[in-house]
Amino acid sequence: MQIKGVRLPGMSSLLLWGLLWEIVGRTGFSFFVPPLSEVVKTLFEIIGTTAFQKALYETAYAFCSGVFFAIVIGIPTGIMMGKNRLIDELLLPWVNIFLSAPLTALVPVLMVLFGFGMKSIIITTTLFAIWIIILNARVGVMQINRSLVEMATSFGASPWAAFTKVYFWAALPEILGGVRIGIIRAVKGVIIGQLLISLVGFGALFELYSNNFLMKHFWAVLVVLFALAFSISEFLAYLERRVSYYAAKR
Amino acid sequence: MLQTNALAEDTVLTQTDNAVSVSGVSKNYGEVEALKNLTLDFPRGQLTSLLGPSGCGKTTLLKIIAGLLEPTEGKILVNGSPVTGPGEDRAFVFQDFALLPWASVIRNVAFGLELRGVAKSEREDIANKYIKEVGLEGFEKSFPHELSGGMRQRVGLARALSVDADVLLMDEPFSAVDEQTRRKFQEDLLALVANENKTFIFVTHSIEEAVYVSDQIAILLPRPSRVADIIRPTGLREKDVASIRRDSEYLDIVDEIWASLKSYVE
Numbered sequence: 001m002q003i004k005g006v007r008l009p010g011m012s013s014l015l016l017w018g019l020l021w022e023i024v025g026r027t028g029f030s031f032f033v034p035p036l037s038e039v040v041k042t043l044f045e046i047i048g049t050t051a052f053q054k055a056l057y058e059t060a061y062a063f064c065s066g067v068f069f070a071i072v073i074g075i076p077t078g079i080m081m082g083k084n085r086l087i088d089e090l091l092l093p094w095v096n097i098f099l100s101a102p103l104t105a106l107v108p109v110l111m112v113l114f115g116f117g118m119k120s121i122i123i124t125t126t127l128f129a130i131w132i133i134i135l136n137a138r139v140g141v142m143q144i145n146r147s148l149v150e151m152a153t154s155f156g157a158s159p160w161a162a163f164t165k166v167y168f169w170a171a172l173p174e175i176l177g178g179v180r181i182g183i184i185r186a187v188k189g190v191i192i193g194q195l196l197i198s199l200v201g202f203g204a205l206f207e208l209y210s211n212n213f214l215m216k217h218f219w220a221v222l223v224v225l226f227a228l229a230f231s232i233s234e235f236l237a238y239l240e241r242r243v244s245y246y247a248a249k250r
Numbered sequence: 251m252l253q254t255n256a257l258a259e260d261t262v263l264t265q266t267d268n269a270v271s272v273s274g275v276s277k278n279y280g281e282v283e284a285l286k287n288l289t290l291d292f293p294r295g296q297l298t299s300l301l302g303p304s305g306c307g308k309t310t311l312l313k314i315i316a317g318l319l320e321p322t323e324g325k326i327l328v329n330g331s332p333v334t335g336p337g338e339d340r341a342f343v344f345q346d347f348a349l350l351p352w353a354s355v356i357r358n359v360a361f362g363l364e365l366r367g368v369a370k371s372e373r374e375d376i377a378n379k380y381i382k383e384v385g386l387e388g389f390e391k392s393f394p395h396e397l398s399g400g401m402r403q404r405v406g407l408a409r410a411l412s413v414d415a416d417v418l419l420m421d422e423p424f425s426a427v428d429e430q431t432r433r434k435f436q437e438d439l440l441a442l443v444a445n446e447n448k449t450f451i452f453v454t455h456s457i458e459e460a461v462y463v464s465d466q467i468a469i470l471l472p473r474p475s476r477v478a479d480i481i482r483p484t485g486l487r488e489k490d491v492a493s494i495r496r497d498s499e500y501l502d503i504v505d506e507i508w509a510s511l512k513s514y515v516e
Contacts, residue, residue: 148348150342154316154318154342155341155361155362165364
């Protein structure tokens with residue numbers, strides 16, 4: 001966005017909303033909305049505490065593992081679905097069902113199957129992220145220019161070479177788009193997992209602070225979580241822009 | 251067919267020196283007969299055009315020769331051995347170039363060799379040679395989206411040349427470039443046929459282009475596709491490239507082909 005010829009950096013509107021938050025907080029409108037400055041002050045207070053760092057570690061661990069599995073399982077599955085009619089027919093209904101299913105309702109089932117520990121939280125995170133990654137990789141592969149596939153075949157590409165040298169790269173813009181949305185969904189997944197399965201990580205902090213009406217603390221953790229998710233998502237959006245120059249020309 | 255001795259001998263000679271020979275090839279898509287019992291020979295070292303109205307199956311035939319499509323019936327021999335799939339003896343030039351948009355010109359040109367497992371330094375040496383030959387020197391590090399359509403097709407051509415296949419299969423290679431570039435390409439193609447000892451199979455829908463570049467023109471007629479006529483311009487190869495289009499033989503053949511195709515154009 002530009003104002004009087006000056007180019008504003010991305011997400012400048014956040015400043016405006018932050019200001020509004022501060023004003024509303026200072027009017028004492030509600031107990032639940034402390035001023036932003038207070039929240040930030042609390043944030044710096046709790047950020048050094050062991051409780052917070054332990055929560056951050058537990059959340060990051062579950063999040064990263066969950067996203068890792070979603071990516072390494074999701075991308076190849078999506079590519080195979082896009083390339084093989086039979087696999088596609090078999091799996092597509094399930095992918096669509098799980099994409100729209102209320103996964104939160106499935107969490108108790110996971111607890112029965114995988115226990116109350118970290119394993120269930122990681123699986124919940126993966127389940128939130130993986131379906132959109134599969135679908136995007138599938139679409140990316142399906143719309144690869146036909147002559148690019150024929151080119152690889154006519155020059156004698158083995159299936160593995162075609163996969164790693166052509167299909168993956170040709171579908172990369174869509175794959176990255178899927179991973180970005182998947183990661184945003186995984187943030188939701190990891191917190192829901194931590195709230196429902198066992199109270200650890202940020203989920204436990206949210207529970208603790210809201211039950212004790214520590215709203216400044218509550219918002220501080222939420223701000224941290226938002227900042228993390230936002231940074232990862234922006235980084236992936238940057239990668240996406242790096243490859244988008246060829247997205248239109250495949 | 252005239253049964254004179256000279257002609258019979260001539261036939262025997264060309265049969266033994268066919269780089270590609272297609273015999274009795276049919277291709278059905280369900281009920282639709284795309285090609286029916288098609289037989290055609292492609293003499294070595296020459297350029298043969300497949301010419302016909304759209305939907306006559308010329309691209310289908312080219313892809314069958316390339317091994318990208320399987321014929322329903324019939325067989326194809328390349329250098330005497332039957333085609334079962336894509337092979338190192340054939341290279342394909344695509345209508346829409348089929349370049350890797352994420353790879354530089356040099357990697358694109360060397361990609362055929364890369365897929366054949368040639369070491370990086372060796373394949374880049376070969377690629378550099380052909381980049382020069384097609385006139386793209388200085389663009390080795392450029393990406394396809396930075397090049398014009400004509401230059402992109404030069405990359406496609408260099409890629410096909412660099413694998414050093416006996417047979418070059420070209421699917422309407424100049425149809426996506428502008429008219430002036432196309433004329434330059436046609437002249438360059440004549441030089442290529444003269445200098446490289448390769449067999450060219452060239453699909454086109456332009457009568458003028460076919461007559462200009464070909465040693466042999468196979469006219470294909472549609473539904474189901476068959477070879478209606480084979481025309482061999484005799485005196486055009488010796489002419490200067492600049493004067494071919496004013497030659498009376500060139501003009502006669504163009505007229506003749508148009509007369510035979512006219513009724514098939516919707």
